[in-house]
Amino acid sequence: MDTYNDLLEIVPSDPAKAQNYTALLALWKEQKTLIDVEELESSDDFSVWEEDVSALLDDNERAYFRDEQNVLVYDVRALRIARINLLTKILIHRHGINLPGGFQG
Numbered sequence: 062m063d064t065y066n067d068l069l070e071i072v073p074s075d076p077a078k079a080q081n082y083t084a085l086l087a088l089w090k091e092q093k094t095l096i097d098v099e100e101l102e103s104s105d106d107f108s109v110w111e112e113d114v115s116a117l118l119d120d121n122e123r124a125y126f127r128d129e130q131n132v133l134v135y136d137v138r139a140l141r142i143a144r145i146n147l148l149t150k151i152l153i154h155r156h157g158i159n160l161p162g163g164f165q166g
Contacts, residue, residue, distance in 0.1 A: 092110055
């Protein structure tokens with residue numbers, strides 16, 4: 062496995078951790094692509110994306126994802142990058158990997 066991107070492509074074997082994983086990964090890819098090519102959606106579209114992600118997370122993941130203390134916001138682009146990073150940490154945690162400063166469940 063070369064990068065965490067390769068890891069993220071694998072659905073966790075634990076059924077509880079696999080719940081909604083494919084849909085979350087699709088939302089992660091959608092936002093990552095927009096950030097990478099700097100084609101940012103409107104704030105309204107991003108709010109819809111955040112709500113879509115939140116709806117697919119369990120309660121602990123959702124609290125972590127929505128906690129404003131996990132996000133230092135300088136501008137809209139920074140907020141988007143921060144949220145995608147939080148979702149990345151959640152997806153990696155679902156593989157049983159606990160990153161320092163990452164989501165711990």
